[in-house]
Amino acid sequence: MKQVVQNYKSGELAVLDVPVPGCKPGGVLVRSAYSLISTGTELMKVSEAGMSMLGKARSRPDQVAKVMQSVATNGVPATYRKVMGKLDSYTPLGYSLCGVVEQVGPGIDDVKVGDLVACAGNEHALHAELNWVPKNLYAPVPDGLAPRHAAFGTVGSIAMQGVRQGEPRLGEVALVIGLGLIGQLVAQLLAASGVRVVGVDPDPARCELAERLGAAACGDPSSAAVEAAVAELTGGHGVDQVYLAAGGGSNQPVELAARLCRDRGRVVDIGKCRLDLPWNAYYEKELDVRFSRSYGPGRYDPEYELEGRDYPIGYVRWTERRNLACFLDLVARGRVDVEPLVSHVADFDDAVETYQRLKDGDLKAVAVLFRYLEHAAEAQAPAVTVPAVKRSGDSVSTSGRAASTPVRLAFVGAGNYATSMLLPHLAQRDGVELSTVVTTTALSAANAQRKFGFAEATTDLDAVLGDKSIDAVFVVTRHSSHAELTRRALLAGKTVFVEKPLALTEDELAGVLAAVEESGNDRLQVGFNRRFAPLLQEARKQFGARTGPASLRYLVNAGRLDHGSWYLQQGTEGSRFAGEGGHFIDTASWLLEADPVSVYAITTPGNEDLQVVLRYPDGSNATISYVTTGAPGFPKETLDLVADGKVLRLDDFVRASVYSRKRWVSSRLPKARDKGQSAELAAFIKAVRTGGPMPVPLESLVTTTAATLAVQTGLAGGVPVTLARAR
Numbered sequence: 001m002k003q004v005v006q007n008y009k010s011g012e013l014a015v016l017d018v019p020v021p022g023c024k025p026g027g028v029l030v031r032s033a034y035s036l037i038s039t040g041t042e043l044m045k046v047s048e049a050g051m052s053m054l055g056k057a058r059s060r061p062d063q064v065a066k067v068m069q070s071v072a073t074n075g076v077p078a079t080y081r082k083v084m085g086k087l088d089s090y091t092p093l094g095y096s097l098c099g100v101v102e103q104v105g106p107g108i109d110d111v112k113v114g115d116l117v118a119c120a121g122n123e124h125a126l127h128a129e130l131n132w133v134p135k136n137l138y139a140p141v142p143d144g145l146a147p148r149h150a151a152f153g154t155v156g157s158i159a160m161q162g163v164r165q166g167e168p169r170l171g172e173v174a175l176v177i178g179l180g181l182i183g184q185l186v187a188q189l190l191a192a193s194g195v196r197v198v199g200v201d202p203d204p205a206r207c208e209l210a211e212r213l214g215a216a217a218c219g220d221p222s223s224a225a226v227e228a229a230v231a232e233l234t235g236g237h238g239v240d241q242v243y244l245a246a247g248g249g250s251n252q253p254v255e256l257a258a259r260l261c262r263d264r265g266r267v268v269d270i271g272k273c274r275l276d277l278p279w280n281a282y283y284e285k286e287l288d289v290r291f292s293r294s295y296g297p298g299r300y301d302p303e304y305e306l307e308g309r310d311y312p313i314g315y316v317r318w319t320e321r322r323n324l325a326c327f328l329d330l331v332a333r334g335r336v337d338v339e340p341l342v343s344h345v346a347d348f349d350d351a352v353e354t355y356q357r358l359k360d361g362d363l364k365a366v367a368v369l370f371r372y373l374e375h376a377a378e379a380q381a382p383a384v385t386v387p388a389v390k391r392s393g394d395s396v397s398t399s400g401r402a403a404s405t406p407v408r409l410a411f412v413g414a415g416n417y418a419t420s421m422l423l424p425h426l427a428q429r430d431g432v433e434l435s436t437v438v439t440t441t442a443l444s445a446a447n448a449q450r451k452f453g454f455a456e457a458t459t460d461l462d463a464v465l466g467d468k469s470i471d472a473v474f475v476v477t478r479h480s481s482h483a484e485l486t487r488r489a490l491l492a493g494k495t496v497f498v499e500k501p502l503a504l505t506e507d508e509l510a511g512v513l514a515a516v517e518e519s520g521n522d523r524l525q526v527g528f529n530r531r532f533a534p535l536l537q538e539a540r541k542q543f544g545a546r547t548g549p550a551s552l553r554y555l556v557n558a559g560r561l562d563h564g565s566w567y568l569q570q571g572t573e574g575s576r577f578a579g580e581g582g583h584f585i586d587t588a589s590w591l592l593e594a595d596p597v598s599v600y601a602i603t604t605p606g607n608e609d610l611q612v613v614l615r616y617p618d619g620s621n622a623t624i625s626y627v628t629t630g631a632p633g634f635p636k637e638t639l640d641l642v643a644d645g646k647v648l649r650l651d652d653f654v655r656a657s658v659y660s661r662k663r664w665v666s667s668r669l670p671k672a673r674d675k676g677q678s679a680e681l682a683a684f685i686k687a688v689r690t691g692g693p694m695p696v697p698l699e700s701l702v703t704t705t706a707a708t709l710a711v712q713t714g715l716a717g718g719v720p721v722t723l724a725r726a727r
Contacts, residue, residue, distance in 0.1 A: 001128060002015050002017060002128065002348070002349075003018050003092065003127065003129070004126070004351045004355075005018075006090065007090055013352045013356070014090070018128075020130050021132040023132060024105055025105045026107045026134055026308045027108065027133050027134040027308075028103065028105060028117070028138065029130060029132055030099040030100065030101055030130065030138070031099050031130055032099040032129055032372045033098050033099045033148075034148045034370065034371055035094050035098075035127050035348075036094075036096040036154070036368070036370075037370065038155060039358065039368060092123070092127070094122070094125060095121055096120060096151060097154075098151040099116070099131070100117075101115045101116075110135075111138075111140055115140060117133070117140055118138065118153030118154070118324060119133045119138045119153075121134075121154075129372060136298060136308055136319070140325075142328055142329055145328060148371075149331050149338050149339065152331065152341075152367070153324050153328055155182060155367075156185055156331070156336070157295040158182055158294060159185035159186045159189055159245075160326065161292050161318075162270035162292035163190060164318060165268045165292045167241075167266065168193050168195045169195075172239075172241065173196045173197075173198065174240060174241045174242070174243060175197075175200065175239040175256075175261070176197055176198070176200065176210075176215075176245060177201075177256060178200070178245035178246030178253065179245070180201075180247075181341065181366050182270055183206075183210075185338075187199055187210050190243075191215065196216045196233055197210075197215040198216060198229050198239065199215045199217070199219075200218070200220070200221045200253075201220070205364075206218075206366065208551055209366070212551060212553065227259075237263075238263070239265060240262060240265055240266070243270055244267065244269045244273045246271055247273060248274070250274060251274050251276045253274075254267075254275055254277060255278055258278055258285065262285070263286070264285065265287055266287070266290060267288065267289045269289070269292065295320045296318055297311060297316050297318065297320065298319045298321070304320070334602045334603075334611070339613065343364070343366050344369075345368070345369045345370075346368065348370045348372045348373065349373065351370060383721065384599075384706050384707075384713055384721055385506060386724065387509060387702060391520055406433040407433065407685055407689050408435040408472075409432060409433065409434055409470070409471065410437070410438065410467075410472070410473045411434070411437045411438065411474045412438045412464070413475065413477035413478075414439050414447070414476070415477070423448070423451075423452045424452075425677055426681060426685075427453060432685060434455065435456065435469070436454060436455065436457070436458060437454045437456070437458075438461050439459060445459060465488060471495060473492075473494045474496075474498075474499075475489065476499045479504060479574055479579050480574070482502060483503040483504070483508035483511060486502065487511050487512050487514075490519055490521045490523075491518065491519050491521070493521055495523035495687075497527065498527065500528060500582045500583060501574070501578060501708060502526045502705045503705055503709070504573075504574040504709075506706070506709060509709070512524075516698070524698055524701065525684050525694055525696060526696070526704075526705070528586035528701075528704065529676040529677045529680040530584075530587040530676050531586060531696075532677075532679040532695075533653055533675050535655075535656050536587070536676070537679075539657075540648070543646060543658050543660075544660075548643055549619035550642060550644075551620070551621055551643070552640070553639070554587070554588060554622065556626045556636065557630040557636050557638075558627060559630065559632055559636070560628055561628075575712065577626055578708060581612070581626065581711060582704050582708045584626070585614065585624070586700075588622035588624065589622075589704060591641055592622065595616075595703040595723075596616055596703070597616060597722070597723055598614070598720050599613070599711060599720065599721045600612070600613040600721070601613070601711045601712075601714040601721075602715070609627040610624070611624075611626075612626065612711055614707065620643075635651060635652035636652055637650070637653065638650065646658065646660040647659040653673040653674060680695065683695040707723060
């Protein structure tokens with residue numbers, strides 16, 4: 001089998017062929033699926049190995065002390081041979097992984113061959129294809145938890161033990177210094193415990209990530225903003241706990257902890273942080289300094305770790321193994337989100353190159369995973385295909401028409417949305433003629449004709465599609481019929497406006513694109529109106545051009561549906577998000593000026609609340625929180641876009657603001673919320689009249705639809721879904 005090793009003397013990293021470990025009693029043999037690189041602990045070890053002998057000695061004074069003791073006891077020659085022999089040997093790397101049980105040793109009855117387990121230990125959860133893991137250093141993976149997420153189990157346990165040492169209580173405020181991998185997890189665990197978190201890190205990207213994952217405020221350790229946030233959240237008293245998750249040789253974290261902690265607060269050291277305690281500062285506040293020892297009780301106890309002797313739960317509630325199981329449960333239930341922490345996934349065969357890139361700084365990462373080839377097929381993210389838009393040589397004519405000639409429209413469907421949000425904007429518009437309304441029942445067609453002045457009302461769709469005088473067809477029916485009606489209208493040569501969604505399945509979407517290719521007719525618009533909203537248009541203009549990646553948060557307080565609503569007929573009409581989620585994906589993509597490349601979605605057990613994370617080519621991301629359990633009185637849609645030191649905020653299409661060097665705030669709209677329907681319809685009519693480009697490129701409409709479909713795929717698999725472009 002293959003294993004990643006390092007020669008501490010020369011600094012050499014290698015992937016070696018080594019013998020397969022035996023399956024001893026009291027443990028299991030595990031074939032790795034994913035293993036996690038600790039970008040703190042492991043990179044420190046890799047960096048030390050590249051130092052000179054003097055540098056190694058300076059970085060490890062504890063080991064130097066041991067050498068000096070050996071010299072006193074055994075003499076210089078014997079000690080030299082012993083030290084050089086140890087240095088010039090290969091040592092393993094890694095301590096956190098997820099894999100499949102391949103063999104069960106005697107005395108093990110809680111797992112079986114084929115079970116997925118998370119494993120811990122710098123001697124048992126190594127970057128290797130196979131590991132023997134004793135009973136107290138593995139935990140079964142909960143159903144539905146993706147292997148790549150379960151691989152975080154050990155580092156999650158380290159963070160959890162640190163949080164337990166701080167003894168947080170509901171309503172308290174904590175300071176997390178260092179927002180690397182451990183710090184990010186500590187911040188999430190605290191937030192999940194009802195603690196408000198202030199984060200500190202010199203890297204703005206890590207601060208932004210922590211805020212997106214639940215921290216109240218984050219900033220540079222030298223910024224006044226951090227102290228201001230602590231003062232505001234604590235009434236000037238200081239934080240209740242400080243968690244030191246930073247490394248390096250600076251004493252700044254310890255000094256900052258003393259300055260921002262309250263009287264008799266707690267300071268917990270989790271990382272390898274310099275601890276030259278300023279005596280006066282710690283004495284005057286009588287600060288309680290605590291240490292967190294790795295994964296929890298049992299660590300470094302050979303009887304617990306190797307012999308499997310558990311501690312009675314009545315005396316030791318949280319052991320290494322119980323912490324590991326608890327963290328996996330939190331991730332499985334969506335209380336902790338590790339996916340945004342994954343910066344890079346590398347094949348195990350590329351381990352040496354990956355370490356080198358991390359060491360050289362070419363790869364900036366919070367968490368990096370190794371993916372093992374035996375599991376590459378199942379480990380790779382599923383994909384939803386974004387069909388290519390192909391147009392035949394015989395395209396439908398897009399020549400303009402005389403300005404005096406009205407654009408003749410037909411409506412297929414005249415339900416609530418059509419009659420309240422679309423037709424009122426068209427009925428009185430100059431240059432528009434409402435020609436025909438088609439419904440499945442005669443009376444609804446007659447009502448629409450009477451109210452909006454359609455020239456004709458019918459239930460015969462074929463007659464409308466065959467009428468050459470009709471320029472454009474609006475498809476405003478139930479979701480399950482959109483794709484088929486759009487396909488037929490395109491084949492009939494009509495310009496089509498279809499309300500969202502365009503399609504409910506990949507096959508339906510492919511069918512629409514096949515109609516485009518067959519007919520050469522790509523004159524299609526989907527009712528994604530929010531990008532046309534005047535308030536959002538103005539806010540985007542005020543925000544200005546963007547140079548760096550952006551982070552977007554979109555909260556949709558969708559609320560509950562009335563009993564009997566056809567939206568609840570998911571078997572035929574798709575999920576609620578499938579029905580209207582395209583609105584929010586399209587808005588995010590328009591603001592970020594790109595189409596997404598991957599989608600990750602999780603749901604809250606027992607309801608339809610969703611968290612959808614979209615990733616974009618330039619590193620930007622958008623998080624859409626689609627919730628049905630919120631308060632009815634809270635605004636339906638709030639949006640924040642953050643990039644380049646600027647923030648755009650939209651408050652439910654009533655008010656917008658942009659914070660940059662100069663602050664811009666819109667005036668409150670005197671009338672009802674304008675979500676862009678009127679402007680959208682004006683742009684559509686203009687395109688029909690002039691034969692010019694459609695308001696939104698077809699490629700964008702297709703990608704947004706595919707991204708919406710990918711949400712359901714992602715929920716089923718529990719992993720990110722790649723949006724694969726067909727060629």
